[in-house]
Amino acid sequence: MELICPAGTPAALHDAVGAGADAIYCGFNDETNARNFPGLNFNREEMRDSIAHAHRYGVKVLVAINTFARAGNVDLWRRAVDDAVECEADALIVADVGVMDYVARTHPQQRLHVSVQAAAANPDSIRFYVESFGAKRVVLPRVLSVPEIAAITREVDCETEVFIFGGLCVMEEGRCSLSSYATGKSPNMDGVCSPAGAIQYREENGALISRLGNFTINKFAKGEAAAYPTLCKGRYQTDEGCGYLFEDPASLDATTMLPELRKAKVSALKIEGRQRGRAYIERVVKTFRHALIALEEGRPIPADELNGLSEGQSTTVGAYKKTWR
């Protein structure tokens, strides 16, 4: 299984190459990629140099052009595609059907991956992307269990890639407007979810209150660890009960699922977090590299080595084990 690592900057890319990544994914510094954060991502020259650097070490670079093109300005996305091809990207990760169509027509030799934002959650939709655009790999949404992933991988004519560590979407990716409802900025259109610029903290009677846009997302008692106010991981109330109605503020750690994911014939394992710092990336990549070597050699996989790195302090294997099914 290939280990796919995030890089938000050229320096992080260098670290990931050194730490044992098989491939690295990154994006241009504009709204064409779904981690469009200030100070992050690559300009054209950095992209060209970084890809050349990775290739010297036999590491692939996948360029994420995975937001939905803005109407009237599709050329920005087409240019990103042209430039990534010219920089010799090993694959493009694309979500928008209009952009995929452009890749398939203009650069038919370019390897195309279906972004998780494209919401390809079953063999029929994956087949649509393979047949329409010649997609070679699909990144599966984090709403599937391992048996479902195994069944999909058996049935489709392309590779599958799954997330193993980092942020966890509990809603189907690419089909969630919660962020734009509260803040006006959406993952699909702006490449951001629950953006930092929309967050306010305030103290009230010793409690820390986090707000996003005009809405209170959580309240933390004194001493309680305050998780980032991601919308789907807030505390809310209803007439029938209150609390973390959608998901606890946990992040994904599928270390313990690696043997099953291998059995499921998954091609690639992806670490989320292009917005993360270099030290984080290096540690996560090294840990998963060691885990994969242990898996290959038939040794037990060291667990819990990444404790403390996860936002919100707790981790979950998410939908991979559907305890709630």
Place this chain on the structure above:
Amino acid sequence: MQLTLGPVLYNWKPELWRDFYFRIAEEAPVDTVVVGEIVCSKRSPFLEEHIPAVVERLTACGKQVLMGSLTLMSLVRERKAMAELAAAEEFTMEVNDLSCLGMLGGRPHAIGPFVNIYNEAAAKFFVSRGAQRICLPPELPLSAIRTIAKSQPDTTFEVFGFGRAPLAISARCYHARLNKLSKDNCKFVCEQDPDGLAVTTLDDEPFLAMNGVQTLAYACTSLLGDIVKLDDAGVGALRLSPQQCDMVAVAQLFRDVIDGRLDAAQGADELTRVYPIPVANGFLYAKPGSTFVAGAGEVHRIAPVA
């Protein structure tokens, strides 16, 4: 401008669901009606026995009927059911997931608001594959709607005009989670909330509405005051999404405003009486979807709970 009645998104009692459509067929001034369970396949068997009668009545009353597909399908039985629906030549499908496009094999169809069409390039692709009507995603701003609609003048573009806007879909059922039940043994607790379960913040601000695996806005989308702009942008139809209120009256209000028989401001007052939930239209103006932008462009928050 045409009116479309979107599918019932909530878990309504099957007989009430049937009677709702019978009344719509006879009394509501809508051109198109989308029928079928699109949120949770566990609810589908209860509606199935009523679908033929509902479709027949709607058709007899001159409504165009579209059969809505599921939004998220992962089980084999769900995929099979959609393949059968796609193969049924007597129906026109409204596609809510790309899975159905292959099943349709290029046959003419409609596309629902859950397929991501954010630009003219994507619209062109789907039209080339047989899409004749496209209901655009609720979060699209007017400028994008205009560009897309003008790029494909032979296609009917529709926008979400009334009702709680659907915001997210998950594999996990939040009604079941709230009631500490598994999804497989959910006891259909979502039927207790036929208008969605209101979700408020810890500061008692109304925020969202829960509907099983689906999450919607608490606020009710109302584009009643934006009809002139939508018409000018090339929008051909407005979608009215069924809520627990007099939907015949809602359709009549929209029809009257579109036809110039009723002033938009008066219509808005009347709409609030028919469905007393705070209104929002922020998505249309590239503002937070929870806000309401009045004619002058001022942004109002949705009203707090008293």
